[in-house]
Amino acid sequence: MPPTIRCQDLVKTYPGKPPVEAVRGLDLEVHPGECFGLLGPNGAGKTTTIEILEGLLTPTSGEVEVLGRRWGGSEEGEIRQRIGISLQETRLSDKLTVKETIVLFRSFYNQGIAPDEALGLVSLNEKSNARISSLSGGQKQRLAVACALVGDPLLVFLDEPTTGLDPQSRRQLWDVVRDLRDGGRTVMLTTHYMDEAERLCDRVAVVDQGKVIALGSPRDLITRLGGDQVIEFRLKENGPQLTAESFETLPGVQSTFFDAGTIVLHVEEIHAALPAVMDKLRADQVELAQLTTRQASLEDVFVTLTGRHLRDGGE
Numbered sequence: 001m002p003p004t005i006r007c008q009d010l011v012k013t014y015p016g017k018p019p020v021e022a023v024r025g026l027d028l029e030v031h032p033g034e035c036f037g038l039l040g041p042n043g044a045g046k047t048t049t050i051e052i053l054e055g056l057l058t059p060t061s062g063e064v065e066v067l068g069r070r071w072g073g074s075e076e077g078e079i080r081q082r083i084g085i086s087l088q089e090t091r092l093s094d095k096l097t098v099k100e101t102i103v104l105f106r107s108f109y110n111q112g113i114a115p116d117e118a119l120g121l122v123s124l125n126e127k128s129n130a131r132i133s134s135l136s137g138g139q140k141q142r143l144a145v146a147c148a149l150v151g152d153p154l155l156v157f158l159d160e161p162t163t164g165l166d167p168q169s170r171r172q173l174w175d176v177v178r179d180l181r182d183g184g185r186t187v188m189l190t191t192h193y194m195d196e197a198e199r200l201c202d203r204v205a206v207v208d209q210g211k212v213i214a215l216g217s218p219r220d221l222i223t224r225l226g227g228d229q230v231i232e233f234r235l236k237e238n239g240p241q242l243t244a245e246s247f248e249t250l251p252g253v254q255s256t257f258f259d260a261g262t263i264v265l266h267v268e269e270i271h272a273a274l275p276a277v278m279d280k281l282r283a284d285q286v287e288l289a290q291l292t293t294r295q296a297s298l299e300d301v302f303v304t305l306t307g308r309h310l311r312d313g314g315e
């Protein structure tokens, strides 16, 4: 089956002094039925990329195909009819009711599902007669997703669907995205929440400074770190210090990293590595200030590749 989205050597430079190279040669293929995530820190170029794929922005150069068709020609209308878009911030008219809003969006499509059915997909039926102005942030986001679904799209774009939402609203939206994928639709979402990407996405592209720096399933990317468990610890500041590298040869330690005063060890088997770490600290007469163990995450993938955290400089 041909890819649902294909883009090759995508470049977008915003004019200005100096110009901003938001996307710098990005390649992607999204397969039918997968939930694909663009993951990266603020300013990585995710929104620019997704807006080009949605046909809202024109690339400076590069090739884009969506559902086997191209933007900017006679096929444009056909693409519009088969995609649904939920923008990073959807400005819905405060004066309309939920029902009026979804009916309006349904009118943009030649075919689709009943407005009430779309509201049901995001559990908003009981708010049908409420004005937009009375909805919570999470309810507005879910309505924006319902508007993206009412045309019964093959492909749904969700740009940072859960940014700014409380934990309960985030989980509700995660359920909506899972249902979409289980229903066979292709979903492309952007996020800077690594836990969101890990939970929802079949594959992710980690984007940094306008380029894909890692591509694969969240599990594969984490496994590629060589050790999917992490031991991290800080030493007492006023005592003797050790380098991260000095732990490299201990049993089960796959890689080491020093991150803002914390020694980070990626290990295969925590039960083998942890006693060896404790023995070394004791032998070197070094005192611990704090130690934690955890599962490696996509955040670790990003830190290992860039030396920075996903949320550096974020909101």
Ligand SMILES: Nc1ncnc2c1ncn2[C@@H]1O[C@H](COP(=O)(O)OP(=O)(O)OP(=O)(O)O)[C@@H](O)[C@H]1O
Pocket (backbone or CB within 6 Å): 014, 015, 016, 020, 021, 022, 040, 041, 042, 043, 044, 045, 046, 047, 048, 049, 192
């Ligand atoms: N219209 C514009 N004019 C000039 N520069 C822009 C414009 N839109 C975005 N940029 C710049 O392009 C870069 C990429 O921005 P983009 O919004 O695509 O990143 P992002 O990964 O989506 O970030 P965020 O998570 O904050 O939305 C940033 O440096 C941003 O300041």
